[in-house]
Amino acid sequence: MNFDVLTITLNPAIDKSTTVDRFVPEQKLRCAPPRYDAGGGGLNVSKALRRLGGDSLALFSAGGPPGQLLQDLVRKAGISYRIIETQEWTRENFTVTETESNAQYRFNLPGPTLSASEAQSWLDSLSSLDFKPAYVVASGSLPNGVSTDFYARIARAVQNAGARFILDTSGQPLFEAANVGVFLLKPNLNELCALVGVETLETVDIDDAAREIIGRGDCEVVVVSMGPQGAMLVTRDFCEHVPAPSVKKLSTVGAGDSMVAGMTWALSQGRDYRQMIRQGVACGSAATMNPGTELFQPQDVERLLAWINQYGTRYRLPTDCTVD
Structure with a gap:
């Protein structure tokens, strides 16, 4: 079976949430059921793509009883998958929302340490795919036991496969993968600052910073996540700011992955870059409207996308996106 999108989750988790x-x-706290x-960046992207009517x-990676539960959850979600087996158990994360204040507490446990052979299995799997995806999406942190250049090695494998690599990570792995070159990067403002070696950026400087990393060959497209202010799309030729609709926020878990999924889905449907970022902002904003780790509801995405298309231009930030 052919898939247009392959998602990669090197450090997945069982996400548990309650209130x-x-x-x-020092008191026993009575929690809701x-x-x-199934958690982890790439798996969140696959789940969100499924909600949009797409496939991937x-x-x-999966190991131990939690790894089996993870596979059961992925299967239940209707997602096609393959696993890299690990000796150590798949990690678990725990999110608790205090209903009195709506404050959310997120407890992320350390993941397994991958052996050298398990890390090599990842690279072997990518080089021996029996289909050619148009897009490969990697999102999330690296597991223990692999070097910081592991996403860079994956980027080379994706290039050799003739696919477009979309990467959403941070820190040194982001730098090293960018040096190899990817199709699309989705940094937040802090990550963009780090990529261009400055402490802060004003809004009017975001497009210049993004074009700097495009110009040196790190990527073709940059989408800068700006939190409540939305996101900015930057290519070599143009840029556009898309404001985030005002919604009642219940949880930010999976919002970034939902945004990546929305953009990937739009691209896989042949949409242009402007349609891509609008779909991404709508999905990311819709994800914050649901509690815990629930991601978004498709009807919320449709409503927010309609708002962006009709009213978004009124709330765009002033930016000088001219190309010299």
């Missing part, structure tokens, strides 16, 4: 009335130290979700093949 409690109020946090009180927990919700279990999810490639992820």
Whole structure:
């Protein structure tokens, strides 16, 4: 079977979420029944693509009883997948929302340490795919035991496969992958600052900073995530700011991955870059409207996208996107 999109999750997790009335130290806290979700950046992207009516093949690590539960959750979500087996157990994350204040507490546990042979299995799997995806999406942190250049090695493998690589990560792995070159990067403002070696950036300087990394061959497209202010799309030829609709925020878990999924889905449907970023902002904003790790509802995405298309131009930030 052919898939236009392959998602990569090197450090997946079982995401557990629940609520409690109020946090009180040293007391037993009575929680609501927990919700279990397959977690990790790439898996979130695959789940979100599924909600948009798209399809993907999810490639992820899995080990121990939690790894089996992870596979069950992915299968239940209707996602096609392949796994890289690990000796150590898949990690678990825990999110608790205090209903009295709507404050959210996120506990991320360390993941397994990959052996050298398990890391090599990842590269072997990518080089021996029996189909040619148009897009490969990698999102999330690297597991213990692999070098910081691992995403860079994946970027080379994706280039050799003739696919477009979309990367959403941070820190040294982001730098090293960018040096190899990817199709699309989605840094936040802090990550963009780090990529161009400055401490801060004013809004009017974002497009110049993004074009700097495009100009040196790090990528073809940059989408800068700006939180409540939305996102800015920058290519070699133009840029556009898309404001985030005002919504009641219940959780930010998976919002960034939902944005990546929206953009990937739009590209896989043949949409242009402007349509791509609008779809991404709509999906990311819609994800914050749901509690815990639930991602977004398609009807919310449609409503927010309609707002962006009709009213978004009124709320764009002033930017000078002219090309010299």
